[in-house]
Amino acid sequence: MDERRSLSPCSSRPSSPRTPPCEILGSVGIEAVLDQLRIKAMKTGFEFNIMVVGQSGLGKSTMVNTLFKSKVWQSSLPNLELPMPQTLELHSVTHVIEEKGLKLKLTVTDTPGFGDQINNDKCWDPILSYINQQYEQYLQEELLITRQRHIPDTRVHCCVYFVPPTGHCLRPLDIEFLRRLCRTVNVVPVIARADSLTIEERDAFRSRIQQNLKTHCIDVYPQKCFDEDVNDQLLNSKIREQIPFAVVGADREHLVNGRCVLGRKTKWGIIEVENMAHCEFLLLRDLLIRSHLQDLKDITHNVHYENYRVLRLNESHLLPRGPGWVNLAPASPGQLMSPGPGKVRKRANKDPREDEC
Amino acid sequence: MASLDEVRQLKKEQIRSLTMCGHVGFESLPDQLVDRSIQQGFCFNILCVGETGIGKSTLINTLFNTNFEELESSHFCPCVRLRAQTYELQESNVRLKLTIVNTVGFGDQINKEESYRPIVDYIDDQFEAYLQEELKIKRALFNYHDSRIHVCLYFIAPTGHSLRTLDLLTMKSLDSKVNIIPLIAKADTISKSELQKFKMKLMSELVLNGVQIYQFPTDDDTTAKINGAMNGHLPFAVVGSMDEIQIGNKMVKARQYPWGIVQVENENHCDFVKLREMLICTNMEDLREQTHTRHYELYRRCKLEQMGFVDVGPENKPLSLQETYEAKRHEFYGERLRKEEEMKQMFVQRVKEKEAILKEAERELQAKFEHLKRIHQEERMKLEEKRRMLEEESIAFSKKKATCDLFQSQSFMASGSSIKKDKDRKKIDAATAFCDCLTAKERMRLCVTPPRKDLD
Numbered sequence: 152m153d154e155r156r157s158l159s160p161c162s163s164r165p166s167s168p169r170t171p172p173c174e175i176l177g178s179v180g181i182e183a184v185l186d187q188l189r190i191k192a193m194k195t196g197f198e199f200n201i202m203v204v205g206q207s208g209l210g211k212s213t214m215v216n217t218l219f220k221s222k223v224w225q226s227s228l229p230n231l232e233l234p235m236p237q238t239l240e241l242h243s244v245t246h247v248i249e250e251k252g253l254k255l256k257l258t259v260t261d262t263p264g265f266g267d268q269i270n271n272d273k274c275w276d277p278i279l280s281y282i283n284q285q286y287e288q289y290l291q292e293e294l295l296i297t298r299q300r301h302i303p304d305t306r307v308h309c310c311v312y313f314v315p316p317t318g319h320c321l322r323p324l325d326i327e328f329l330r331r332l333c334r335t336v337n338v339v340p341v342i343a344r345a346d347s348l349t350i351e352e353r354d355a356f357r358s359r360i361q362q363n364l365k366t367h368c369i370d371v372y373p374q375k376c377f378d379e380d381v382n383d384q385l386l387n388s389k390i391r392e393q394i395p396f397a398v399v400g401a402d403r404e405h406l407v408n409g410r411c412v413l414g415r416k417t418k419w420g421i422i423e424v425e426n427m428a429h430c431e432f433l434l435l436r437d438l439l440i441r442s443h444l445q446d447l448k449d450i451t452h453n454v455h456y457e458n459y460r461v462l463r464l465n466e467s468h469l470l471p472r473g474p475g476w477v478n479l480a481p482a483s484p485g486q487l488m489s490p491g492p493g494k495v496r497k498r499a500n501k502d503p504r505e506d507e508c
Numbered sequence: 509m510a511s512l513d514e515v516r517q518l519k520k521e522q523i524r525s526l527t528m529c530g531h532v533g534f535e536s537l538p539d540q541l542v543d544r545s546i547q548q549g550f551c552f553n554i555l556c557v558g559e560t561g562i563g564k565s566t567l568i569n570t571l572f573n574t575n576f577e578e579l580e581s582s583h584f585c586p587c588v589r590l591r592a593q594t595y596e597l598q599e600s601n602v603r604l605k606l607t608i609v610n611t612v613g614f615g616d617q618i619n620k621e622e623s624y625r626p627i628v629d630y631i632d633d634q635f636e637a638y639l640q641e642e643l644k645i646k647r648a649l650f651n652y653h654d655s656r657i658h659v660c661l662y663f664i665a666p667t668g669h670s671l672r673t674l675d676l677l678t679m680k681s682l683d684s685k686v687n688i689i690p691l692i693a694k695a696d697t698i699s700k701s702e703l704q705k706f707k708m709k710l711m712s713e714l715v716l717n718g719v720q721i722y723q724f725p726t727d728d729d730t731t732a733k734i735n736g737a738m739n740g741h742l743p744f745a746v747v748g749s750m751d752e753i754q755i756g757n758k759m760v761k762a763r764q765y766p767w768g769i770v771q772v773e774n775e776n777h778c779d780f781v782k783l784r785e786m787l788i789c790t791n792m793e794d795l796r797e798q799t800h801t802r803h804y805e806l807y808r809r810c811k812l813e814q815m816g817f818v819d820v821g822p823e824n825k826p827l828s829l830q831e832t833y834e835a836k837r838h839e840f841y842g843e844r845l846r847k848e849e850e851m852k853q854m855f856v857q858r859v860k861e862k863e864a865i866l867k868e869a870e871r872e873l874q875a876k877f878e879h880l881k882r883i884h885q886e887e888r889m890k891l892e893e894k895r896r897m898l899e900e901e902s903i904a905f906s907k908k909k910a911t912c913d914l915f916q917s918q919s920f921m922a923s924g925s926s927i928k929k930d931k932d933r934k935k936i937d938a939a940t941a942f943c944d945c946l947t948a949k950e951r952m953r954l955c956v957t958p959p960r961k962d963l964d
Contacts, residue, residue, distance in 0.1 A: 179573050180789040181599040184550060185542050187793035190730060192538040220530035246526040251535040257526075296812050300801050379547065413530075441533045445540035453650050464645045 196254035198304050199444060200285075202336075203259065204278060204328070205313025206266040209343040214311075214400035215259050217413060217424060218436055219248060222402075223259055239264040239277045258305065266324055275328045282307050282336050286459040306456060308447045309372070309439060310336045313343035314395060318356050321363040329369045336455060337372040337447050339438070340364075345397035345430050346415065346422050353397045360395055373443065377450060390438060396431040399424055549603040551654045552792060553634075555590075555686065556608065557627060557678065558663025559615035562693045567661075567748035568608055570761060570772060571784055572597065575750060576608065585613030588626045592655075607655065615674060624678040631657050631685045635807040656804060658795045659722070659787065660686045663693040664710065664743065668702050671713045679719045685803055687722035687795055689787070690714070695745030695778045696763060696770040703745055710743055724786060725794050738786050744779035747772055 203211040212224040223244060245258045260281070265274055285306045292302045310332060314325055321329075332338050340360070345353060364371060371394060373387040401415045401424045413424045424432045439447070556564040560583050569575055576595060592609040609630070614623060634656045641652050660682060664675055682688055690710065692698070698706060714721060721742065724735035749772050753762040761772040772780050787795075816836060 179571070179597075179599060180784065181550075181597065181602050181604050181792075183789035184604075184792050185546070185602065187790070188542055188545055189538045190728060191793055191797070192541050194728060197534070197537050218532075219526075220528045220532050221526045223526070248526050248528055248532070248534075250528065250532060253535050253537060255534055255537070296809050298805060298808075436533070441536050442540070444534065444537060445544055449544065449650075457647070461645050 193253060195301065196256060197444075198256045198258075199448070200258040200260070200305060200308050201439070202262070202278075202282075202307045202310045203313065204262045204265055204310060205343060206315060207263060209313040209315060210400045211261060211311075211313055211343075213402055214313075214341075214343075214398065215261075216402045217400045217432065218439065219246075219257060221246070221248065223257075224261070239274055241277065241281050260307065271324055274324075275331050279331065279335060282310075282332075283459065286456055287463070289456065290460055290463060304448075306451055307336050308444075308451045310338050311435075311439075312338055312340045314340055314360065316342055316344050316347050316356070316397075318348055318352050320356075320359045326363065326367055326369070329364070329371070330367055333370050335459070337374075337450055338369075339372050339435070340395040341435060342395050342397040344399065346399050346417075348397065357393075357395060357397070372447065372450075374450070377454070386442075390434075393431065393434060396435045396438075398432045398435055399430040400432070546601055546603075548650070549605060550792075551605045551607075552796070553607040553609065553655060553657050553659075555611075555627070555631070555657045555660040556663065557611050557614060557660060557682075558693060559665060560613065562663045562665060563748050564610060564661075564663055564693075566750065567663075567691075567693070567746055569750050570748040570780065571787070572606065581610075581612045583613075583616050585616060587617065588613050588623050590626060590630045605653070609657065620674050623674060624681045627678065628681055628685065631682070632807065635685075635804055636811070638804065639808055639811060656799055657686050658792075658799045660688045662688055662690045664690055666692055666694050666698050666706075666745075668698055668706050670709050676713070676717055676719070679714070679721075680717060683720040684806065687798055687803070688719075689722050689783075690743035691783065692743050692745040694747065696747050696765075698745070707741075707743060707745070722795070722798070724791055731790055734790065735786075738782060741779060741782060744783045746780050746783055747778040748780070 201215075203215060205211050215223045223246060239262060241260055241262055243258060243260045245256065248255050248257055262278060265278070268274070289302060289304065289306055292299065312325075312329060312332075314321065329338060329340065342348070342353070342356065342360075348356060370376075373390055375387070375391070378384045378387055399415060399422055401413050401422070403413070403416070404411050405414050405416050405421050407414065407421055407423060412421075412426075415422045415424075423429050427433055554568070556568065558564050560581055565576070574595070574597065576593070589612045590609055591612050592607055594605060594607045597604045597606055611627060614627075617623065638652070638654065638656055641647055641649065662675070662679060662682075664671065679688060679690070692703070692706065692710075695703065724731075724739050726732040726736045726739075747763065747770055749761050749763045749770075751761065751763065752759040753764050753769055754760075755762065755769065755771065760774075763770045763772075771777050775781055
């Protein structure tokens with residue numbers, strides 16, 4: 152949709168009336184509003200919802216544990232007694248973590264069984280339907296007459312996609328999934344288990360993946376069209392050069408040179424997770440938590456959610472009119488996940504990236 | 509609604525607390541939020557309600573330490589009008605879009621019954637605009653210039669007695685729509701002791717009449733104490749001035765009188781500093797939040813209920829807004845179809861009538877035409893008759909003439925000249941006699957000239 156380019160979340164200028172700038176002759180105290188914001192933010196706390204997608208054994212659960220330095224999942228090894236899940240299931244866990252007085256409500260959604268079947272056709276459908284379900288829930292809450300003060304936000308803010316370290320290029324499954332998902336949610340692809348690649352192989356793999364993404368017009372986070380100003384552009388282009396990050400996850404600590412570090416111990420050495428020379432885990436953590444968390448939430452709210460809302464509200468009058476024609480509450484999966492050929496073509500036509508492809 | 513609450517409760521129970529064994533680093537989150545807000549800029553809208561000349565513009569100038577361009581309003585406005593002006597202020601890296609709405613002509617009319625109405629309508633219009641934007645399908649809320657009034661500074665005249673009826677009426681109609689902060693204007697005309705009594709009287713009257721003014725929030729630890737203290741100082745007695753007077757070795761804002769100098773920023777002289785502190789430094793964000801979560805939601809709820817939307821349907825199943833919207837839409841659609849049918853029918857009817865009239869006229873015309881034609885025909889026939897008769901007569905005459913000529917020539921041949929002469933004379937006489945028989949008209953027609961006597 153070509154609106155995406157103009158729906159930049161942070162600009163506030165276009166629609167306001169022309170205002171003459173006035174000079175303040177002394178200090179007034181307007182700056183104090185920043186502190187007020189901070190206090191308010193500390194009081195209400197933050198929410199963050201992250202989804203990890205990838206085949207089993209790629210280290211998704213370990214990665215989440217490493218990111219948030221806690222046992223988000225009780226055990227990262229698969230339970231050998233249970234059979235492999237036959238279909239894709241989604242497990243969601245919510246935790247409240249606190250740091251320096253700041254509360255973060257973290258929800259992690261895992262997708263065991265993704266890409267594990269013989270026939271992986273349409274394996275992205277449950278994921279898309281879960282994401283859309285969260286949007287739907289938010290929309291329903293927003294449309295109530297008597298609304299809550301603070302609508303609980305369960306929408307997925309970021310989806311981390313784990314690419315298996317084949318060293319060649321993106322597989323058809325990866326391409327299909329990324330293509331479908333990057334329009335609905337912010338996707339951050341990472342190269343999982345990067346300790347099986349050497350540095351040169353890593354770089355080659357990375358550039359091939361970047362080429363693949365470009366060929367298939369897959370717009371991963373941070374999207375170029377939402378760059379606000381020069382600073383953002385600089386920062387984000389640096390990040391874009393490094394996407395996908397090659398990460399290694401570990402939740403055990405080892406002793407290296409007298410320091411206690413998180414790492415994986417092998418016969419030939421210890422891979423330090425937080426060492427930039429070893430892997431790019433720090434970049435991922437900084438992107439997700441330290442610098443772009445608010446931005447991820449903003450884009451989800453202002454772009455993806457709005458797109459969903461437009462689609463939904465436009466659809467509602469096209470619903471068939473029968474005794475149950477006002478049934479909007481549970482959206483049927485077939486309707487939303489893979490929009491009909493007409494819609495896909497329409498969206499594809501309006502996608503600004505199509506011109507570049 | 510009950511089921512929704514239950515769901516929420518359940519969700520709460522599933523959330524666990526987690527301890528981290530290291531530093532993750534999300535304490536920068538508030539900074540990220542603040543950075544984003546700085547980029548977006550802030551928006552604040554103040555409504556000043558008070559009589560003309562009570563010092564509203566001066567106070568705003570003093571509050572924001574700027575000379576906003578404001579013209580003095582006249583006292584002769586027929587009704588209360590609202591004038592809004594937007595300014596962009598910047599202090600270090602914070603951009604503030606400030607909108608000041610002034611009431612022009614408030615309290616000037618002789619009949620003040622409808623004075624509060626334009627103010628209430630203005631506030632509702634801003635809410636309405638926001639609601640419209642929110643209900644749009646393709647909306648741009650983050651880009652939207654929020655014009656809803658965040659705070660209303662109500663200027664009370666410093667009579668020293670009590671609240672005036674107009675003030676009470678206006679505040680009562682505004683208290684559910686906007687955060688009201690009452691102020692005593694021109695406080696330098698009241699002495700300290702009178703001021704205390706006045707404040708107490710005002711507050712008791714407000715409480716008695718159930719007017720809900722804005723209470724500074726006391727739920728947060730950092731600001732609870734100061735806010736609580738300030739709540740006891742309401743209404744603030746303020747003095748505004750942009751003139752600078754030298755006191756000691758500083759230039760301060762003050763008003764100079766022959767009997768002394770009233771310093772604006774001196775807490776002993778007036779409550780201006782308190783107002784600035786509360787309004788801008790401590791509670792600006794809270795005012796905005798209250799406007800959005802309380803007043804706007806109230807307006808939205810009332811408006812939607814007015815339009816016929818409900819949250820719970822006839823069988824007590826939760827209805828979504830869209831369902832009701834669709835139902836209404838269907839209804840309106842049916843209504844529209846019906847109206848279209850009606851109009852069509854009416855149109856057809858009118859056309860038929862017109863057609864009938866025209867046909868009637870046509871028929872009349874036709875009849876006239878026939879009649880005239882007949883008359884024509886008759887006349888024509890008559891004339892034909894006449895012509896025939898005339899022709900017959902002329903034929904008869906020419907025959908006679910021919911016989912006459914023949915007769916004349918014969919006689920001339922038979923008898924010589926004398927006889928000819930006689931015969932001629934006879935003939936001529938006969939001809940003449942015959943000619944005399946003819947009427948003058950016929951003569952002319954046949955171009956017969958009376959024969960000359962000297963024919964020989």
